[in-house]
Amino acid sequence: MSRVIESDVCIIGAGITAAMVAERLAERTGASITIIEAGQRTASLAERTNTRARMLAYGENPYPNDHIPDQTGTGNMYRQMVVGGSAMHWGGAIPRYSPEDFRIRSLYGVGFDWPISFDDIEPYYQEAEERIGAAGEQGPEDCDPRSKPYPMPPLPLSYNLARMREWTDSAGIPFWTQPWARNTEPYRGRNVCQRCDTCAVCPTGAKYTPDFAFDQLLAQGRIDLVTRTLVRRLALEPGTDRIAAAEAVNRDAPAEPIEFRAGTFVLAGGHAWSSHLLLLSGNSRFPDGLANRTGNVGRYMTGHWYVSGFIDLPMRLYPGIFANNSLLTHRFASPGPLDRYVRHDIRLWESDVGRAPRLRNGDGSLLWGDEIMADWRERTDSGATARIRSYYDVLPDRDSRLTLDGSNTNALGDPMPRIDYRPAQTSLDLEGHTHKTIFGRFEHLARAAGGSMMSTRTSRLWEHPGGGCRMGDDPATSVVDRWGRTHDHENLFVVGAPTIVSSGCANGTLTFCALSLMAAEEMEKGLNG
């Protein structure tokens, strides 16, 4: 006999998109909200000072107990399963996608258009920035459109970045400051950034993490947060396609099942675990998994690839002033007409690569104390290093796919997810052209400073991944509609990363949040009606 917990809204997963949905619904409806999280709480803000110190000293994980050992998939996916999700560890970069990202088929004849435009999502970008607390600098309007100012002024340019921006200006490419989820003013009860430069774990609370939102909602009595509880499947109401319950177990008492009943269900499990739960929930009516009548769950897994390098600059910089701030341009994400498709961003950081202390000099001779210092000074006196990186748009193939892996099960015997990413042939055909174009721009930048490229590399790691429940107007080619509502189940929403069509060429979290707020608005209609 299951224990039953009832609410109006049941959110599965307690990451950043859950925080967005819960916060908005709590403000705009009287709905009771339950959030289920398989993981538990990790280091509190007060504890992060010491976990940060141990991370710096020993490389230790600053968020103890932030994952479940037997809940491990295969393929590129985040490790975290914890209150706050992967947005506990994030650096807090929150660029918007470019208007072109939503219309690449119409504009360039490649990939897929989204069912929404930039104008549709823009108000939700603004709302997400205000909820998170975004500090940013308005870039040129033609490649950084926005209807309202950022909630907070940008992080200050460091001495290093100011010198670097003089250089990029001389190259004729507009760069501006990366927008961040870090406070430059006291904001929503959180501190101002203190430039600790370990943003993966922020000891001051200046960086937004979802636990702050959950703590406020809990203090207000607006949510119930049920942790260490793993949802194993969603169950239908008999004879209908509505979701009736989320069937779960408390990880401390797996023999005692819990049934969460609600009028509205929200999957907020990120790019891997949302599709995974739908596939796990197959039944006689939906043998291939819920929301999967047309076989699209788990497909079009997406992300972007990158190229990067280091530039030798003939200038005096001081790496370490502010390594976690960077310069950004979206000029090439909004390129205008193209003969051949290539879109990318460029980011620049200070770096000490090639200019760090070393045990052997260029000849391989062993160095001792003063010799190490002299060798180090010689290399820092002779110039500086900039790190450069571009994310570029990679189009997913339909068979870029998350599946259930029967060879890898958790302690309950449930198969874990396996992700096999696969680019569309179009992207493979464009890869050489893409690299040549971007490296040409790197070279242009280097020459403008009188410098040179020290090294370059390419990567096929699918960064900022999403997909698996992509949105669309046509149920034959998508899983959810523009609001995140599944085509097959009118009371089941999927929010955030799984619903994206492609990953553009910018970090994805802000877009995941904006999409979640769009979905919340749609949910409100049912809850207030």
Next chain:
Amino acid sequence: MPRSRRSFLKQSVATVAAASVAGCAPDGDGESGAASDGGTRGAAPGTKAIRLPAHTLRAVGETVLPAELGDDGRERAVAAFERWSDGLEPVAELAHPYLVPETRYSGPDPRPGWAAQLQGLEKECRARFGSELGEIDVAGRRKLLAGPVGQAGTGLGSPSNAGHVAVALMAHFFRSPTATDLCYGRVIAKQQCRGLDGALGEPVHVAGSEGGAP
């Protein structure tokens, strides 16, 4: 206003860390860089302290750390390394690399090996020079260390991965905020909680280092 190099070496990093914002300074005193000391003194939870022979370790410090630190500066660097070593926890869960689903752990405890290396150095020194390591000149000590350091040392990465205690000591110091400031002759105070106000300006000189090396 430049500060004296002596006071910089003694106080700069700890002062910056403590003064910038409450909550940034970990529990340890952090004399040579709070963060690099791990925020702990004494053994890490669940581990038994393995102390390195202090006298020999200091003799190694005089051999492999910059003489420009002076006796006091080298003593602080060695003491900071000892605190770091005391707090080291073998087979600890490491920070997750981006988009890697598997958990990764640090390696086995290097300290028994390091302690044995220091004991071996003393034996070798007595056999070759008839004295303790601290009693022979630096050139002689480097002769003794060149072989094992040359074999073990491929770089100055994480000290806990160093194959020889002398490399670990060097790596610990040269990766510290203090060493960076000494190299540049500027108060950069990397990875300390410094506030936003000072970011835009060129870092101030460490007194005595104007124009480059101190």
